[in-house]
Amino acid sequence: MIAYILRRLFIAIPTLLLLVVASFFLMHLAPGGPFTSERPLPPAVLANIEARYGLDKPLLLQLWDYLTNIILHFDFGPSFVFKDRDVNDIIAQGFPISLTYGSLAFLAASIVGIGLGIAAAIKHNSWIDYTAVSLGIAAQALPNFIMGPILILTFTLWLGLLPGGGWYGGQWQYLIMPVIALSTSYMGSIARITRSSMLEVMNSNFIRTARAKGLPARTVIWRHALKPTLLPVISYLGPVFVYVLTGSVFVDLYFSTGGLGQAYVSSALTRDYAVLLGVTILYGALTVFVNLLTDLAYAWFDPKIRY
């Protein structure tokens, strides 16, 4: 098991390196640069700026400098657009915010989604089932970029209950809407997957055996059916976790949370190379790590899997 984890972490290094190199060249392929603007800079000024940020060097040398700075100093360089800040600053400020509301949204989506799915499966074809299924579909049909404005309109303008945005260090009033907006669509999907998985498990032979033995329904469900039910859910949750942390640009956009999602997307639009690469590496590392966790969780949930 330990050997397996070490091996996976070791493979992560070339994976991330490949990601950096590919992103680096793709980024430079995109037309325009960080200093392309409506008022084109005079050549002398542009030369000074490029010299300051090392953009006058050959691409390969830039890549080499970039990588050595990261490895030797853990320095991801200065932002080309936000002149007072460097990439480490931007990540240190935005990532904890994304992580906070992302984790909460993930927890909300998993707990409510799995709960709804199990309830629907146990009371198959009852009103509980129908309600859960309709709720799930409705939630799934409302992506966060629609939920955002609807929530603000409802809770801020009409009801006057919640502030329309901001972070204020993560106080609860500022967390509610981002968490709802981010979690609902995943909640719906998780509920549907849990429900169908559970239905399948409940019809399988070993459950019939357990029932035939005369075990009470509760034991059958919690002891025997739950773990295999959750297997397909786990494989869905892994990517979801990465996605709520990385794909939260709409939450940042609508709720002015100051998270990393918006910084990431705007860095792509403004060609802020350093920020774009830095956040790509962070997200890449996060994906590798969460994938590993997912695989380890498999081993725990499925006795057939051994590492």
Add this chain to the structure above:
Amino acid sequence: MKDMTRLTLSALLSSTLLAGTALAQAAHPETGEPLAENQTFTYRVLDELSSLDPQVVEDVIGSEFARDLFEGLMNQDEDGNLVPGVATDYDVSDDKLTYTFHLRDNAKWSNGEPVTAGDFVFAWRRAADPALASPYQWYMELMSLKNASAIVAGEMPPEELGVKAVDDHTLEVTLSEPLPYFPQMVTHATTFPAPQAVIEEFGTDWTKPENMVSNGAYVIEEHLPNERAVRVRNEQYWDNENTIIDRVVTLVINDENVALTRYLAGELDRTEVPAGQFPRLQKEYPDEAISFPRLCNYYYTFNLSDSGPEAFKDVNVRKALSLAVDRDIITKNIKAGGEPSAYTFTPEAVAGFTPPTVDMANMTQAERDAKAKDLMAEAGYGPDNKLSFDMIYNTDQAHEKIAVALSQMWKQKLGVEVSLANMEWKVFLETRGQQDFDLARGAWCGDYNEASTFLDLLDSGSGYNDGKYSNPEYDKLLEQAKTADDTTPLYTQAEEIIAEDAPVIPIYHYAGVYMLDSDVGNWPVNNVEQNWYSKNLYKIAE
């Protein structure tokens, strides 16, 4: 019991406090309006600012901060006129090459140190210094400061810049050539003073709230990127006692519709009105929806370079396309924010020059359409020989609507086939800058309030002239205007040449379209550059 005492105590306290402030409730010294107790002004900004460093900042939002946090030699008043800032007045030499600014002796930095001429010298050298690599280095060249170009090019040390401190309160500036609007240029953030000791101590971190020292009416208290920033009164500011607003809060809200919702929920004192919503808001909130002219234009430019289409080399085609555009449909139905239709390149709102009424402006749209058809026929285009071209614009809802409207007008009136292409901003700039287009959107906001900031764009030597229009006569007029005492006849002639040659299609001139809470006093609607200062605003008691 304990709780009870606390309760009564706090009730007592708050009631005395209330009574105290009620007594102290002030009236505005000039207008006599009752002032609100809470003097906080909160407004929406679209994006995170680029920098708080006055020599580095390059965006509008950051410049708004710079004008509050720092004070330059001169300020602008509500109408955009020059008023004293750190300098009380200035003298100009007879050859118009030397300006001597006299600084007030009571100006202070927020740490209590006096503001001296040396702080300006330091700042201006810093701005031109290749080592800082400010994107606004070119501003030092634009100001015609002596040796600025050589310093930016790295051929001379920054110490050679044409600025020196005669003594602590006298700043002498030397220009390389006379520049009639030079005094206006020192209201710009790039020219604000900088605290040398603080910058040398903290490096780029000097703009962090805990380190920052500034000399304006406000200091930065809190700065949370992409969320909000707070600036509060600078107790050391020389005119602090006449400042009324205590706190200025900016909230970063990227989506303009969400910003409008939050404005309506009472979270903001000011926000922009999304395109097309002004008429409705004006009806519902007549005291709050405001529109006023801005110093910006919106146009389409023909590609007149070798890579441009052959058809556009024919002036009749260009004029026909311009005539066929029904500007009023775009300003009244699409933008609907009170923007004036444009027939000249320079906006009406510019100071010191009234753009001429060109022929096209006097015609009805029916007459324009008829003339456009004649001109197209003359150029040899008609049902048998259809004109077709591409037009490009950057991705944006309003730009898209306008582009669609234009292409429909041309199709219906002149039978022209236009294909539209929207592009992401940087791709668009790159494509337009490389003359890889037929017809492209353009827009420009004045760098300073003088017609040349617009007319220069069509100078054949201008780096911004993406259509590569070139007319020696036009270039000569602009050259003459640089030193002329009366620029009006020259600029009028230049506008007439633009009308005659039609290198661009002016569509409309911008308006500032805001929702502004009616308790905000003294918003400078007549300042077309929207160079506003929080210290001149106040909140009226409701």
